[in-house]
Amino acid sequence: MKSFEFTPVNMPDNVPELRSRVRGFLAKELAVMQASEKAKSWSGFDAAFSQKLAKQGWIGMMWPRELGGEEATALHRYVVIEELLAAGAPVAAHWIADRQSGAHIIRYASDEVQRRFLPAIAEGKMYFCIGMSEPNSGSDLASIKSKADRVDGGWVINGSKIWTTFAHRSHMMIALVRTTPKGESRHAGLSQFIIDLSAEGVKIKPIVDHQGEEHFGEIFFDNVFVSDDMLLGEEGDGWAQVNSELALERSGPERYLSSYRLFDELLSNLETDCDDITTATLGDIASDLWTLRQMSLSIAGQLADGKDPSLEAAMVKDLGACFEQNLPNIVQAQLGGSIPLDRENNLNETLSYILKASPAFSLRGGTREILRTIIARGLGLT
Numbered sequence: 001m002k003s004f005e006f007t008p009v010n011m012p013d014n015v016p017e018l019r020s021r022v023r024g025f026l027a028k029e030l031a032v033m034q035a036s037e038k039a040k041s042w043s044g045f046d047a048a049f050s051q052k053l054a055k056q057g058w059i060g061m062m063w064p065r066e067l068g069g070e071e072a073t074a075l076h077r078y079v080v081i082e083e084l085l086a087a088g089a090p091v092a093a094h095w096i097a098d099r100q101s102g103a104h105i106i107r108y109a110s111d112e113v114q115r116r117f118l119p120a121i122a123e124g125k126m127y128f129c130i131g132m133s134e135p136n137s138g139s140d141l142a143s144i145k146s147k148a149d150r151v152d153g154g155w156v157i158n159g160s161k162i163w164t165t166f167a168h169r170s171h172m173m174i175a176l177v178r179t180t181p182k183g184e185s186r187h188a189g190l191s192q193f194i195i196d197l198s199a200e201g202v203k204i205k206p207i208v209d210h211q212g213e214e215h216f217g218e219i220f221f222d223n224v225f226v227s228d229d230m231l232l233g234e235e236g237d238g239w240a241q242v243n244s245e246l247a248l249e250r251s252g253p254e255r256y257l258s259s260y261r262l263f264d265e266l267l268s269n270l271e272t273d274c275d276d277i278t279t280a281t282l283g284d285i286a287s288d289l290w291t292l293r294q295m296s297l298s299i300a301g302q303l304a305d306g307k308d309p310s311l312e313a314a315m316v317k318d319l320g321a322c323f324e325q326n327l328p329n330i331v332q333a334q335l336g337g338s339i340p341l342d343r344e345n346n347l348n349e350t351l352s353y354i355l356k357a358s359p360a361f362s363l364r365g366g367t368r369e370i371l372r373t374i375i376a377r378g379l380g381l382t
Contacts, residue, residue, distance in 0.1 A: 003379075004311050004312050004315065004378070004379070005298070005302065005309070005312060006294070006295050006298040006299075006312060007298055007301070007302075008294065008297075008298065009075065009297050009298055009300070009301035011075055011079075012073060012075055012076060015075070015076070015079050018076060018079055018080070019079050019083060021056075022058070022079070022080055022083040022084070023083060023087075025056060026083065026084070026087040026089060029049065029052060029089075030087055030088070030089060033088070033090075034349070035261070035265065035346035035347075035349045035350050036349040036350065036352075036353055037088070037090070038087070038088025038089075038261050038350070039088065039261050039262070039349070039350040039353040039354055039357075040088070040090070040092075040353070040357075041085055041088060041254070041257065041258045041259075041260070041261065042084075042085060042091050042092060042095055042254050042258065043092050043165075043215055043357075044088070044089070044090030044091065044092055045090060045092040045093050045166065045169065046090035046092075046093065047093045047124070049089065049090050049091075049093075050091065050093040050094040050124035051123065051124040051125065052124075053084075053089075053091070053094070053124060054094070054122060054123050054124030054125075057070045058080050059094050059098050059121065059122050059123075059124055060098060060102055060118060060121055060122035061076060061077045061080065062074060062077055062103075063102060063106065063118055063122065067106075067114055067115065067118040067119060067122070068118055068119035068120075068121070068122025068123065069118075069122060073304060074300045074301070074303055074304035075297070075300055075301065075304065077300075078252075078253065078296075078297065078300045081252060081253055081254070082253040082257065082293075085253055085254055085257040085258075085260060086257060086260055086261075086264070088261045092165075092166055093124070093127050093166075093169070094121065094124050094127060096127070096128050096129055096130060096165065096166075096170075097121040097126060097127055097128035098121065099248060099249065099252065100130075100245050100248040100249055101121070101128035101130075101172075101174055102117075102118055102121050102122075102128075103248060104174060104192075104232065104241070104245055105117055105118060105194070105232070106118070107233075107244075108192070108232040108233035108241060109194070109229075109232055110229055112229065113194070113229055113230070117172070117194075126171050126172065127166070127169060127170040127171050127172075128170055128171070128172045128173065128174060129164050129165055129166055129167045129170040129172075129173050129197075129217075130164060130165065130173070130174060130249075131146075131161040131164060131173045131174060131175025131176060131177075131195070131219065132144075132161070132175075132176050132242065133161060133162055133163045133164070134146060134159070134160060134161055134162060135160060135162050135218070139366070139367045139369065139370045141176070141242070142186040142187050142190075142239070143186070144159075144176060144177070144178060144190075145159055145178070146158065146159025146160065146161065146175070146176075146177040146178065146221065147159060147177055147178045147179070148177045148178070148179050148191065148193060148226070150179075151225070153227060153228060154225055154226050154227040154228050154230070155179070155193065155225070155226050155228075155230075155231070156223050156224065156225055156226075157175070157177055157193065157195065157221045157223075157224045157225075157226060158221055158222065158223060158224070159177060159220075159221050160218060160219060160220045160221065161173075161175060161218070161219045162207075162216075162218045162219075163207070163216050163218075163363075163364075164216060164217050164218070164219055165215060165216060165217075165364070166215065166216075166217070167197070167204050167206075167216070167217030167218070167219050168204045168205075168206045168214065168217045170197055171196070171197060171198070172194055172195065172196060172197060173194070173195045173197055173219070174192055174193070174194055174195075174232065174245075175192065175193055175195050176190055176191075176192050176238050176242055177190070177191060177192075177193060177238075178190055178191075179191040179235050179236065179238075180236065187239040188236060188239070189236055190236070190238035190239045190242075191231060191232075191233075191235050191236060191237065191238040192231075192232040192233065192238045192241050192242065193226050193230050193231055193232065194226070194230040194232065195221070195224065195226055195230070196226075197219070199224050199225070199226075200224070200225075201221060201222040201223050201224040201225075202219065202220070202221060202222075202224055203219070203220040203222070204217050204218070204219050204220075205217060205218045205219075205220075209360075210356065211353075211356050211357070243310055244308065244310075246310070246313070246365070246366065247299075247303070247308065247309060247310045247313040248303070249365050250313040250314060250316065250317035250365050250366060250371075251296055251299040251300070251303075251309065251312070251313035251316050251317070252296060252300075253293065253296055255292075255296065255316055255317050255320035255321065255324075255365070256289065256292040256293070256296065256316070256319075256320035256323055256324060257324075258324045258354075258357075258358075258361055259323075259324040259325075259327040259328060259354050259358065259361075260289075261350050261354075262327055262328060262331050262347075262350050262351060262354050263285055263289070263327065263331075265346050265347040265350045265351075266282075266331050266334065266347060267282070268346070268347070269345070269346075269347045270282075278334055281330060281334060285327065285330065288323050289323075292316065292319060292320055292323060295312070295315070295316050295319075296316050296320075298312070299312050299313055299316060310374070310378070311374065311375060311378035311379070314366070314371045314374040314375050314378070315371075315375055317365055317366060317371055318368060318371040318372060318375070321361045321362040321368065322362075324358060324361045325358045325359070325361050325362060327354075327358075328351055328354045328355045328358055329355075331347075331351055332351060332355065335347075335351075
């Protein structure tokens with residue numbers, strides 16, 4: 001049977017100073033932000049806030065300085081991210097570009113393409129979205145039908161993508177499409193392209209969710225031309241590239257902190273009036289948080305060492321989604337006694353939002369069934 005690795009990591013010596021700076025910045029910038037807005041976690045969109053964050057050097061932190069970065073370590077970036085999420089900062093505008101698109105461009109794009117996109121991302125002025133899921137494909141990413149046909153000087157793309165986070169507010173997309181017909185291997189013949197969403201032939205339709213918000217979108221490509229330099233990596237290597245990208249998407253603190261504001265509001269409401277059963281419940285929540293954090297930190301350390309912790313990332317994503325979805329139900333069960341139940345109470349506003357948002361937590365970044373299949377195969381169980 002194969003094994004997995006969650007080796008503990010040691011945080012850099014200057015982490016406490018960095019954490020203090022981030023907390024001071026957030027205390028000032030989020031002072032008047034409503035609890036219901038903080039509850040949105042990394043789905044909260046505020047372009048002005050992203051640009052303020054960029055001025056602190058906290059977008060693209062790990063990138064080379066000549067490309068707008070700070071050449072920080074993965075663990076320094078991790079500290080900034082977990083402070084942002086714990087505070088409920090509205091980071092959605094730059095989130096995907098910072099988390100994975102930029103790293104993908106550094107790894108697979110030419111120097112010229114890197115210079116074109118990365119400084120703008122680091123300034124908080126260019127946003128990316130992810131073009132993976134498609135209509136009628138479900139969780140079977142290898143079944144996608146969008147295709148790119150080679151033409152003089154580039155490619156012409158036709159097809160569509162769906163459930164694309166903030167597609168209607170993004171400037172660019174990194175899309176997985178088929179460049180050669182499906183053969184014996186379903187995973188062969190797939191490639192990734194950077195697509196300008198303002199290009200002729202691109203149509204974006206926002207999707208309104210059950211809360212009346214527009215977090216997702218559907219994108220249609222009708223003979224959209226992309227130049228040769230917008231091909232990421234080598235033609236046909238898209239499947240391997242996507243899997244390395246998903247390790248970045250699945251392993252960060254956002255995979256267990258999406259509901260964190262609810263825990264913070266619960267603690268604030270309880271103050272010192274807490275019975276033994278509630279105290280035990282709080283201890284269970286805190287221990288789960290700590291365990292998930294240590295697992296996630298270990299993956300950050302592995303990524304920094306150039307390893308491929310895809311199996312471990314799938315574990316963190318699955319366990320984190322279970323925790324994030326269970327937390328609002330646990331908190332709801334605790335309501336009563338000394339906890340105020342008026343409508344203006346921050347706890348109730350936060351609980352109301354997260355109860356409605358949490359069903360999606362086990363869908364984004366890979367469904368539970370897909371993740372557990374990855375884990376089973378990674379452990380040699382299938």
